[in-house]
Amino acid sequence: MSEQFQPKVVAFLCNWCSYSGADAAGRAQRKVPAELVRIVRVMCTGRIDPQFVLEAFRQGADGVLILGCHPGDCHYKEGNYKMLKRHAILEQVLSDFGIEKQRYCLDWVSASEGEKFIRVAGEMIETVRALGPLRLPHTAESKETAV
Amino acid sequence: MREVQITKDLVVRLLQVIEPRFDIEKVNKVVLNVGSGLGISEAVLRQWFASLTKGSKLENVAVEIVATEGQEISGKLVVSTAERVGVFLCECGPNLKEALDFPALIEAARLLDNVVLVKAFSLLCSGDGQQGLAEDIKTNQLTRVVIAGCSPREHEHTFKKVLKQAGINPYLLRIANIREQCAWIMSDKQQATDLAALMIKAAVRRVLVQEPLEEKEIDICPDVLVIGAGITGMSAALALAQKQRKVYLVEQLPCIGGKTVRYEESFPNMECAPCMLEPKMDAVLHNERIETLTCSDVQEVLGYFGNFEVKVKKRARGVDEPACIGCGACVEACPVELDNEFNENLSKRKAIYLPYPGVLPNVPVIDKAHCLRFQGKECSLCEAACAFGAVNYGQDDEVRELKVGAVIAATGFDLFDAAPLGNLGLGKIPDVYTSLAFERMMSASGPTEGKIVRRDGSVPRTIALVHCVGSRTAEHRDYCSGICCAYLAKFARLIHHKLPETQVLSIYSDLCFPGKKMQPFFEQLIRETNTHYLRVRNPNALQIGQTDGVLEIAGVDVEEQANCAGGTLRREKRLNVRADMVVLAPAMEGSRQAEPLSRLLDVPVDGARFFIEEHVKLSSFATARDGILVAGCAQSPQDVAGSVAQGVAAAGMVLSRLVPGEKIQLEPAVSVVDEKRCSGCKTCVDLCPYHAISYDGEKHVSVISGVLCRGCGICVAACPSGAIVGQHFRDEQICAEIQALLK
Ligand SMILES: Cc1cc2nc3c(=O)[nH]c(=O)nc-3n(C[C@H](O)[C@H](O)[C@H](O)COP(=O)(O)OP(=O)(O)OC[C@H]3O[C@@H](n4cnc5c(N)ncnc54)[C@H](O)[C@@H]3O)c2cc1C
Ligand code: SF4
Ligand code: SF4
Numbered sequence: 001m002s003e004q005f006q007p008k009v010v011a012f013l014c015n016w017c018s019y020s021g022a023d024a025a026g027r028a029q030r031k032v033p034a035e036l037v038r039i040v041r042v043m044c045t046g047r048i049d050p051q052f053v054l055e056a057f058r059q060g061a062d063g064v065l066i067l068g069c070h071p072g073d074c075h076y077k078e079g080n081y082k083m084l085k086r087h088a089i090l091e092q093v094l095s096d097f098g099i100e101k102q103r104y105c106l107d108w109v110s111a112s113e114g115e116k117f118i119r120v121a122g123e124m125i126e127t128v129r130a131l132g133p134l135r136l137p138h139t140a141e142s143k144e145t146a147v
Numbered sequence: 148m149r150e151v152q153i154t155k156d157l158v159v160r161l162l163q164v165i166e167p168r169f170d171i172e173k174v175n176k177v178v179l180n181v182g183s184g185l186g187i188s189e190a191v192l193r194q195w196f197a198s199l200t201k202g203s204k205l206e207n208v209a210v211e212i213v214a215t216e217g218q219e220i221s222g223k224l225v226v227s228t229a230e231r232v233g234v235f236l237c238e239c240g241p242n243l244k245e246a247l248d249f250p251a252l253i254e255a256a257r258l259l260d261n262v263v264l265v266k267a268f269s270l271l272c273s274g275d276g277q278q279g280l281a282e283d284i285k286t287n288q289l290t291r292v293v294i295a296g297c298s299p300r301e302h303e304h305t306f307k308k309v310l311k312q313a314g315i316n317p318y319l320l321r322i323a324n325i326r327e328q329c330a331w332i333m334s335d336k337q338q339a340t341d342l343a344a345l346m347i348k349a350a351v352r353r354v355l356v357q358e359p360l361e362e363k364e365i366d367i368c369p370d371v372l373v374i375g376a377g378i379t380g381m382s383a384a385l386a387l388a389q390k391q392r393k394v395y396l397v398e399q400l401p402c403i404g405g406k407t408v409r410y411e412e413s414f415p416n417m418e419c420a421p422c423m424l425e426p427k428m429d430a431v432l433h434n435e436r437i438e439t440l441t442c443s444d445v446q447e448v449l450g451y452f453g454n455f456e457v458k459v460k461k462r463a464r465g466v467d468e469p470a471c472i473g474c475g476a477c478v479e480a481c482p483v484e485l486d487n488e489f490n491e492n493l494s495k496r497k498a499i500y501l502p503y504p505g506v507l508p509n510v511p512v513i514d515k516a517h518c519l520r521f522q523g524k525e526c527s528l529c530e531a532a533c534a535f536g537a538v539n540y541g542q543d544d545e546v547r548e549l550k551v552g553a554v555i556a557a558t559g560f561d562l563f564d565a566a567p568l569g570n571l572g573l574g575k576i577p578d579v580y581t582s583l584a585f586e587r588m589m590s591a592s593g594p595t596e597g598k599i600v601r602r603d604g605s606v607p608r609t610i611a612l613v614h615c616v617g618s619r620t621a622e623h624r625d626y627c628s629g630i631c632c633a634y635l636a637k638f639a640r641l642i643h644h645k646l647p648e649t650q651v652l653s654i655y656s657d658l659c660f661p662g663k664k665m666q667p668f669f670e671q672l673i674r675e676t677n678t679h680y681l682r683v684r685n686p687n688a689l690q691i692g693q694t695d696g697v698l699e700i701a702g703v704d705v706e707e708q709a710n711c712a713g714g715t716l717r718r719e720k721r722l723n724v725r726a727d728m729v730v731l732a733p734a735m736e737g738s739r740q741a742e743p744l745s746r747l748l749d750v751p752v753d754g755a756r757f758f759i760e761e762h763v764k765l766s767s768f769a770t771a772r773d774g775i776l777v778a779g780c781a782q783s784p785q786d787v788a789g790s791v792a793q794g795v796a797a798a799g800m801v802l803s804r805l806v807p808g809e810k811i812q813l814e815p816a817v818s819v820v821d822e823k824r825c826s827g828c829k830t831c832v833d834l835c836p837y838h839a840i841s842y843d844g845e846k847h848v849s850v851i852s853g854v855l856c857r858g859c860g861i862c863v864a865a866c867p868s869g870a871i872v873g874q875h876f877r878d879e880q881i882c883a884e885i886q887a888l889l890k
């Protein structure tokens with residue numbers, strides 16, 4: 001097949017730093033090299049229920065990216081630290097599900113780091129592209145039969 | 148028809164289609180697209196569906212089965228068809244029209260459930276655009292609106308207003324950011340268009356499950372809390388009171404005036420400091436709109452701009468202020484003696500004391516840690532000595548609950564502690580003093596009544612002043628306090644005035660005399676007095692010792708330096724001087740009380756305990772927390788002129804923004820606890836960064852204050868019972884978006 005695999009990556013961005021960072025990238029007309037992550041805005045990474053990440057994978061995401069304010073800069077003071085704690089648990093849960101750990105990533109992007117947003121989002125897409133489509137163990141069979 | 152194997156996998160897929168993981172209230176119908184290649188009969192499917200949804204919210208929902216090709220099962224939940232969604236695309240002038248395939252986007256949006264109108268505008272945020280939008284909402288009886296255009300951070304508030312005007316709740320709006328986060332960031336037009344279509348679909352799905360929220364307004368309180376009664380806090384309080392504001396001026400010490408009132412004279416005009424301050428202090432104490440609370444500490448600050456609830460603890464003075472005339476008879480009678488910290492420990496005071504002569508308010512205070520009576524011993528000498536019955540051992544601490552609309556932190560500075568730097572001799576050699584101690588020595592109200600004398604009573608023939616102690620060095624404080632050169636020049640001038648025969652050695656590495664007055668002051672000092680400036684490489688590296696009562700100061704001079712072909716040639720000279728007295732000028736730091744206060748105020752301090760300002764130039768007197776301002780040396784080291792200017796600026800900011808009678812809008816997108824689901828575990832209570840959650844002991848549930856909550860959602864994600872609803876960012880809303888972005 002000549003068609004390149006187009007990864008579906010859901011990105012949760014906190015409203016204050018990272019969403020603004022993505023806006024700043026656009027405003028500066030910085031371009032992502034290929035596909036863009038699919039952005040879901042939340043007020044703070046502290047709002048991100050691990051269920052959302054699982055839901056994204058269940059709905060067919062090939063990768064999930066979470067971007068928040070740098071540690072110490074959370075608009076609500078400590079939301080990103082709360083996320084950081086959940087992050088460790090999430091990594092464990094995902095690996096239990098057989099999801100490669102590169103498919104899930106947490107990083108910090110400030111409102112002025114448009115450049116960093118482009119880089120992190122771009123790298124995530126390429127990492128996931130290299131891994132190929134996500135095949136959750138219990139849906140693997142169905143995908144095969146569906147082809 | 149062949150028998151279907153009901154594989155685990157098929158069940159999983161069906162479950163994915165139908166399982167309402169999150170509360171979806173208005174599902175009208177479930178549409179299942181079933182690949183005919185699977186060979187499942189409709190009857191079997193319905194049976195399956197019924198068994199799988201039994202007892203769930205979907206139990207009685209209509210099921211429509213659509214046969215498709217292949218072997219896939221997919222499906223969707225159809226939410227209330229009564230909703231009429233309008234999708235408005237903004238071309239943003241030429242910006243988006245060229246970058247995206249608009250006809251394709253319009254076509255795709257038309258096919259979405261519940262969408263009854265799709266329309267493109269050339270500039271939706273313009274006056275015409277807004278008007279057109281309002282009209283379309285009304286004529287098409289839209290119930291929800293999706294706008295595809297620029298970032299919600301640009302114009303969400305504009306379009307919310309339009310919705311309100313057109314008669315729908317502003318929270319039934321969703322913006323698809325197809326400009327910054329799509330057209331402008333992607334290079335390929337086709338890819339960008341595909342993403343934009345996806346974003347519009349996600350916005351439509353989400354808006355369908357959004358809830359109307361009610362906007363509330365509340366009254367503001369125009370009163371103001373000022374913390375710290377130094378020159379900064381007093382200036383702010385007086386400016387506020389002038390405009391009829393009630394001010395609570397809270398001071399931790401028994402007296403007002405801050406540091407400045409304890410100086411003899413002040414640069415740049417060598418004005419008598421107490422004379423300059425006293426009229427202000429009087430004005431503060433006699434102003435009926437300013438309530439000065441001395442011996443007081445702020446204990447709690449809850450709330451937000453316009454409505455803060457503050458608790459202040461007023462420690463009992465032990466003397467009734469109205470009854471006391473300040474005669475000091477009680478002080479005379481007290482048998483206890485200890486170091487007087489108000490004179491930098493250069494003199495003694497009693498356990499009941501006036502910090503220094505002329506102090507305001509002129510009312511003694513009992514130091515309970517040292518009073519015999521409070522140590523359980525028999526003594527009532529001061530009570531007996533008071534002819535006015537003012538001494539009151541039974542006076543209680545008092546906790547005041549105040550309501551204010553804004554807070555100004557004017558907590559001033561403290562000096563860097565130079566004692567641990569053993570090489571400078573502070574704390575070891577008696578005649579090494581800090582600048583604040585030397586100020587007291589020179590002051591007529593101080594320990595020596597203004598006489599400059601050594602500990603042994605002799606007059607110093609040579610006094611060394613050491614600049615930059617702990618300043619401008621990565622090891623301690625990396626900044627320049629900006630005023631120490633100026634006050635050391637003031638010291639030299641005063642020494643010359645009091646002891647014309649005494650020589651002053653000012654030991655520095657760099658000099659800083661900014662502003663319109665200080666350079667001429669310095670030059671005149673050099674011309675007219677016996678003051679010598681000695682340059683050393685690093686004042687912090689000086690070795691100060693003492694032999695036979697004479698202080699010896701050794702260091703490295705940097706005077707000789709020459710450039711030659713091979714590089715820089717530096718001839719180091721050793722500095723070796725003797726003095727009878729040394730005065731250190733340590734770095735100014737934020738008040739030692741700033742750190743605990745910073746936690747109460749929720750405004751951070753930096754490593755040197757200065758409050759972090761909102762913007763270092765444009766709003767140095769505001770902080771990141773709306774309604775909390777900072778002024779004077781609490782923000783940065785500065786002189787009296789700068790402190791007063793900032794105090795008045797902060798007051799002006801309050802006066803212009805906190806207008807009596809005006810109301811403040813509350814953000815309705817806050818979190819609420821569903822009492823039925825809350826198990827009372829209290830997990831959330833300590834998590835909230837704004838102390839917005841309390842526990843209702845009667846109902847055994849947590850309650851969120853709609854006024855304090857800022858809607859961050861931390862508690863929502865943390866509640867183990869799923870009992871907290873993050874309004875406008877509900878689980879089902881976020882999940883609707885996730886689903887739409889992927890399928
Ligand atoms: C040695 C020396 C000499 C100086 N000489 C001059 C001079 O000649 N001319 C000049 O222009 N400037 C001079 N300055 C600078 C001057 O002292 C300051 O600009 C001025 O004191 C700043 O006033 P302030 O009100 O901000 O702080 P401060 O004077 O420090 O007053 C702060 C007040 O807040 C109170 N406080 C602190 N924390 C709390 C709390 N948590 N709760 C309640 N109350 C609290 C303190 O007790 C104090 O009363 C000199 C500085 C030094 C160190
Ligand atoms: S965390 Fe949830 S269940 Fe526990 S007290 Fe708070 S709202 Fe109630
Ligand atoms: S949403 Fe945030 S601010 Fe509101 S109650 Fe929960 S934790 Fe506190």
Ligand code: FES
Pocket residue numbers: 014015016017018043044045046068069073074075076077078079080
């Ligand atoms: S607001 Fe950005 S992580 Fe909390």
